[in-house]
Amino acid sequence: MSTKIAGNVTYQPFLINGTDDATGTPGFQPVAGACSGAFTEYYVNDGSTTDDQYTGAIGDDTNPGTAALPFATITKALNVAQAGNTIWVDAGIYASNVTVNKEVTIKGAGYTTKLTSVTTNGNIITVAANNVTIRDLHLEGTLIENSSATRGIYFNSAVSGIAVTNVKSSLHQYAMYADNNADVNGLTVTNSEFLASGNGFQVETSAKVANLTITGGSISNNLYGFSSTANGAATNNQTGLTGVSVTRHNLHRQYFKGLIF
Amino acid sequence: MYLLPGTTFTGNTLKGLYFEKLNEASFDNITVDNNGTSETEHAAGIDINLKFGNYSTIEIKNSTISNNGKSNNNGGGILVKARISGGPSGIYGTNPATLNNVSIHNNFVTTNGAGTWGAGIRIGESNNSFTGTDVGPTAVANP
Numbered sequence: 219m220s221t222k223i224a225g226n227v228t229y230q231p232f233l234i235n236g237t238d239d240a241t242g243t244p245g246f247q248p249v250a251g252a253c254s255g256a257f258t259e260y261y262v263n264d265g266s267t268t269d270d271q272y273t274g275a276i277g278d279d280t281n282p283g284t285a286a287l288p289f290a291t292i293t294k295a296l297n298v299a300q301a302g303n304t305i306w307v308d309a310g311i312y313a314s315n316v317t318v319n320k321e322v323t324i325k326g327a328g329y330t331t332k333l334t335s336v337t338t339n340g341n342i343i344t345v346a347a348n349n350v351t352i353r354d355l356h357l358e359g360t361l362i363e364n365s366s367a368t369r370g371i372y373f374n375s376a377v378s379g380i381a382v383t384n385v386k387s388s389l390h391q392y393a394m395y396a397d398n399n400a401d402v403n404g405l406t407v408t409n410s411e412f413l414a415s416g417n418g419f420q421v422e423t424s425a426k427v428a429n430l431t432i433t434g435g436s437i438s439n440n441l442y443g444f445s446s447t448a449n450g451a452a453t454n455n456q457t458g459l460t461g462v463s464v465t466r467h468n469l470h471r472q473y474f475k476g477l478i479f
Numbered sequence: 480m481y482l483l484p485g486t487t488f489t490g491n492t493l494k495g496l497y498f499e500k501l502n503e504a505s506f507d508n509i510t511v512d513n514n515g516t517s518e519t520e521h522a523a524g525i526d527i528n529l530k531f532g533n534y535s536t537i538e539i540k541n542s543t544i545s546n547n548g549k550s551n552n553n554g555g556g557i558l559v560k561a562r563i564s565g566g567p568s569g570i571y572g573t574n575p576a577t578l579n580n581v582s583i584h585n586n587f588v589t590t591n592g593a594g595t596w597g598a599g600i601r602i603g604e605s606n607n608s609f610t611g612t613d614v615g616p617t618a619v620a621n622p
Contacts, residue, residue, distance in 0.1 A: 443491065464483040469491065476491035476514065479481070479498045 326355025
């Protein structure tokens with residue numbers, strides 16, 4: 219028999235509401251249908267347990283998404299997650315084009331967590347919510363006769379407070395891309411690698427990116443490194459890239475230019 | 480404001496850093512080495528080639544600019560110019576650019592450029608093959 223527990227106890231899943239219909243009786247006797255609960259963390263694993271760090275079984279979207287019984291897809295985890303949740307994506311390969319439309323953290327197990335595109339011209343992660351963190355994973359595009367058409371991280375809406383940490387993004391048209399409708403305020407890129415793509419990070423002509431901080435990491439072996447315009451003849455070139463800080467970063471070995479504003 | 484402290488630009492074939500629009504930029508303690516290795520015109524470490532507007536306040540300091548633009552006669556370490564003519568069909572003249580308040584100081588600039596017009600630091604248009612008007616930036620400080 220277990221010893222009596224004193225103090226607060228954290229349960230998972232915990233109830234976020236509910237009614238006890240026998241308050242005079244020790245314990246909690248819920249009124250049927252009166253309770254609902256939620257995880258604060260969800261787990262995803264592919265069909266292999268090789269190199270896994272977070273989960274104890276292969277993934278299945280009919281699972282509850284716990285560490286012991288993880289989901290198989292990030293999409294499923296995003297569907298059930300709530301703002302503030304963390305989605306732990308274990309080592310493996312995930313063919314996935316996801317739109318992150320909730321304030322969540324997607325955390326891989328390092329570069330052994332690899333997300334690939336379902337289509338040859340898709341966006342692997344579209345960031346469409348504030349306060350999204352993407353970290354510790356690899357976004358690998360599709361190489362098509364030296365002309366990849368995928369995007370690793372894609373912005374095309376108004377978002378703020380975005381963090382990209384320890385992310386490797388390779389073999390894309392754009393490893394990270396702010397499209398014309400993007401209005402990104404507060405983008406922090408830390409110790410990340412954008413490489414072997416057309417552009418490491420492209421801010422399109424009409425896009426807005428304010429308060430961008432890049433610290434550590436590298437942009438390397440792309441045609442263009444970090445570019446906000448490549449149209450020398452235009453009179454309406456990019457003006458919405460403001461508040462840029464790049465520290466202890468390496469831009470090297472681009473086929474054309476390292477930094478282009 | 481653009482700040483790039485401690486950032487390294489190496490081995491980029493045409494240019495390490497290239498700007499057509501740039502205001503209020505401070506490059507402090509950057510390393511720009513072995514860029515512009517191509518024979519393409521104006522291969523460079525830093526090419527500030529401003530177009531279609533009025534620009535000001537660019538500072539490059541405490542940095543190392545080395546071994547850039549060594550394969551082209553118009554190459555160099557730091558090239559600074561505001562375009563007022565030239566370009567495809569003379570398009571730069573339709574909205575001439577200006578640049579005011581440039582400060583380049585306390586840098587280590589070595590072994591950049593090649594041939595007759597190669598330069599460590601070049602302010603204004605290159606002398607080779609340029610037929611337009613060169614007004615250059617104003618208020619340039621290079622103590």
